[in-house]
Amino acid sequence: MIKIAIFGVGLIGGSLALCFKGKPEIHVVGHSINPKSVEKYLKHGVVDHATVSLEEAATDADFIFLCVPVGNLEEYLIRLSQIKLKPGCIITDAGSTKASITACAEKLSFADAYFIGGHPMAGSEKSGVEAASSHLYENAFYVLTPMENTPQEVYDRLAGLLRWTRAHIIKVDASLHDDIVGAISHLPHIIAVALVNQIARYNESNNLYENLAAGGFRDLTRIASGDPILWRDILSDNREVLLKLLGDWNAEISRFIELLEHNDGAGIESEFRQANEFRSGLPERRKGVLSSIFEIYVDEVPDHPGIIGQITMLLGNNKINLSNIHIIESREDVPGVLRLSFREEQHMDRAIKLLENENYTIHV
Ligand SMILES: NC(=O)C1=CN([C@@H]2O[C@H](COP(=O)(O)OP(=O)(O)OC[C@H]3O[C@@H](n4cnc5c(N)ncnc54)[C@H](O)[C@@H]3O)[C@@H](O)[C@H]2O)C=CC1
Numbered sequence: 219m220i221k222i223a224i225f226g227v228g229l230i231g232g233s234l235a236l237c238f239k240g241k242p243e244i245h246v247v248g249h250s251i252n253p254k255s256v257e258k259y260l261k262h263g264v265v266d267h268a269t270v271s272l273e274e275a276a277t278d279a280d281f282i283f284l285c286v287p288v289g290n291l292e293e294y295l296i297r298l299s300q301i302k303l304k305p306g307c308i309i310t311d312a313g314s315t316k317a318s319i320t321a322c323a324e325k326l327s328f329a330d331a332y333f334i335g336g337h338p339m340a341g342s343e344k345s346g347v348e349a350a351s352s353h354l355y356e357n358a359f360y361v362l363t364p365m366e367n368t369p370q371e372v373y374d375r376l377a378g379l380l381r382w383t384r385a386h387i388i389k390v391d392a393s394l395h396d397d398i399v400g401a402i403s404h405l406p407h408i409i410a411v412a413l414v415n416q417i418a419r420y421n422e423s424n425n426l427y428e429n430l431a432a433g434g435f436r437d438l439t440r441i442a443s444g445d446p447i448l449w450r451d452i453l454s455d456n457r458e459v460l461l462k463l464l465g466d467w468n469a470e471i472s473r474f475i476e477l478l479e480h481n482d483g484a485g486i487e488s489e490f491r492q493a494n495e496f497r498s499g500l501p502e503r504r505k506g507v508l509s510s511i512f513e514i515y516v517d518e519v520p521d522h523p524g525i526i527g528q529i530t531m532l533l534g535n536n537k538i539n540l541s542n543i544h545i546i547e548s549r550e551d552v553p554g555v556l557r558l559s560f561r562e563e564q565h566m567d568r569a570i571k572l573l574e575n576e577n578y579t580i581h582v
Pocket residue numbers: 225226227228229230231250251255285286287288290312313314315337338339340341342343344345346347445448452
């Protein structure tokens with residue numbers, strides 16, 4: 219039997235647990251310091267066993283996944299270095315930054331155990347075990363940051379186990395990881411939050427901002443709803459990289475200020491052309507670090523009780539996962555528009571076919 223211990227069974231740890239649970243010869247144990255969380259892990263059926271005891275979870279484990287906020291990773295690693303682990307045990311983490319935790323592990327001594335940093339590059343703005351899914355990592359990148367002295371056999375053993383996630387495992391240097399992920403994930407989160415807060419301030423004097431900021435603005439800023447503690451830890455851990463990136467961001471924004479000051483139409487056009495060209499070259503069907511949302515609009519939904527139930531049941535019966543549902547306008551006298559959101563493009567495609575068969579008019 220392979221014992222996998224997961225510390226912090228939230229969105230990320232819970233999704234890993236669901237990938238492993240029920241697979242041949244695998245036993246999944248969840249750990250939290252909070253007895254209520256332990257009960258919740260069991261209630262949601264994501265683990266085979268759960269415990270508040272770190273020692274009980276870690277002892278005899280073949281793999282230990284640390285899936286707590288970045289600011290708590292180091293204390294767990296230190297505690298694990300102080301107890302007797304199973305020889306050959308592999309400790310890994312799921313933190314969104316990799317340089318500091320790898321440096322910390324390099325300094326500690328683990329007897330016969332090993333540490334390999336990890337970052338599954340898929341997730342969402344949601345948190346908690348309630349949001350966990352066994353499909354979260356499918357077709358996403360899963361970065362591993364082994365150290366120079368990590369034996370190949372140890373790396374292969376972890377990569378082998380992670381095949382259950384159906385992610386693409388790639389090896390990246392820890393500080394290169396932080397530079398790149400800082401640019402493609404952490405910086406966009408800062409920009410989204412700053413943008414939302416800027417508009418919220420305007421809204422204080424006129425709530426028409428809020429009322430008109432539907433659709434595009436909402437989608438562009440989805441990631442501003444990420445968990446504040448989680449993001450406090452990520453940004454503060456990667457602050458050196460982010461200060462450099464924000465300097466570059468200031469330069470980008472200053473260029474736009476100049477273009478507008480000089481009313482430089484050709485310059486603005488050129489900025490849009492360049493962005494368009496790079497963006498069209500991005501891989502389309504792979505999951506990226508920022509999760510995609512696929513949305514359709516169902517027109518002329520009559521306002522009679524049960525219609526939403528009928529639509530969600532039709533999709534549910536066909537194993538189509540909805541990530542969100544929103545009624546845009548529904549008054550007794552006017553048919554409404556329903557916005558359905560999906561995390562998987564193929565789920566959206568299948569939903570369109572099914573709803574069109576039922577004579578609904580769909581806009582993508
Ligand atoms: N949210 C996302 O989309 C992604 C997050 N990550 C990383 O994964 C890790 C976990 O994030 P999520 O699962 O999203 O968060 P979450 O909030 O869903 O889960 C965190 C888990 O850690 C536990 N926890 C919280 N504070 C703790 C503390 N002080 N001591 C011990 N346990 C504590 C919580 O009870 C919960 O089980 C973080 O390090 C994050 O940077 C990595 C990829 C994607």
